[in-house]
Amino acid sequence: MRFSTETLKLAIERIADRIDPIGAEMNRLDGQLGDGDLGVTLVNGFNNLKGIKDDLPDDLGRAFFAMAKSVTAVSGSSFGTLLATALMAAGKQVKDKDEVEWSEVPALLQAAQDAMIARGGANLGDKTMLDMMDSLISTLSGKQTPEEMLAAAQKAAAQTLETFRDQPNKIGRARVYAEKSIGLDDPGMMAIARMIDCFD
Numbered sequence: 001m002r003f004s005t006e007t008l009k010l011a012i013e014r015i016a017d018r019i020d021p022i023g024a025e026m027n028r029l030d031g032q033l034g035d036g037d038l039g040v041t042l043v044n045g046f047n048n049l050k051g052i053k054d055d056l057p058d059d060l061g062r063a064f065f066a067m068a069k070s071v072t073a074v075s076g077s078s079f080g081t082l083l084a085t086a087l088m089a090a091g092k093q094v095k096d097k098d099e100v101e102w103s104e105v106p107a108l109l110q111a112a113q114d115a116m117i118a119r120g121g122a123n124l125g126d127k128t129m130l131d132m133m134d135s136l137i138s139t140l141s142g143k144q145t146p147e148e149m150l151a152a153a154q155k156a157a158a159q160t161l162e163t164f165r166d167q168p169n170k171i172g173r174a175r176v177y178a179e180k181s182i183g184l185d186d187p188g189m190m191a192i193a194r195m196i197d198c199f200d
Contacts (some may be wrong), residue, residue, distance in 0.1 A: 004099035016050040029187040044074040064091030089115035126170040129188030135160040157193040
């Protein structure tokens with residue numbers, strides 16, 4: 001099976017089914033460094049996505065756009081805005097296509113990352129979810145199947161968390177707690193890692 005709207009539907013279902021405990025964990029992590037609403041953003045976002053998933057169009061670009069609109073409808077947080085931005089950017093890459101090869105996934109992630117950097121102003125190395133995405137782009141390049149991509153993504157996510165754990169956050173509200181953030185996982189990074197785990 002190639003990457004299609006059915007892939008997106010499955011992803012939404014897998015994550016939405018586990019989003020409540022993930023949300024609780026993300027609220028706790030985010031509360032250590034920010035305003036503690038990341039989990040709320042994730043729960044509301046994926047519950048809303050689950051409600052529209054069966055109506056997503058076959059056109060992959062339009063499906064991504066619909067997902068972005070759904071996330072925006074229930075979240076005005078910075079994470080929600082960046083997630084919607086990422087979905088829009090990915091959608092532009094596959095406009096008018098019903099499916100693509102799995103090998104194109106890194107290019108979709110790269111487009112999403114570029115758009116988030118432009119929108120949010122963070123840089124690689126600032127200890128944000130952008131660093132997690134950068135690791136995923138690197139590790140998924142050259143992979144051809146969802147099975148090998150999942151295994152590589154899980155390994156990369158764990159390594160990225162470990163690499164950045166003892167570094168300070170350098171941007172956003174967490175920057176205020178830069179010293180306190182040393183030794184803590186970045187909530188945005190962890191959110192991506194937890195979503196990857198939903199595909200076990």
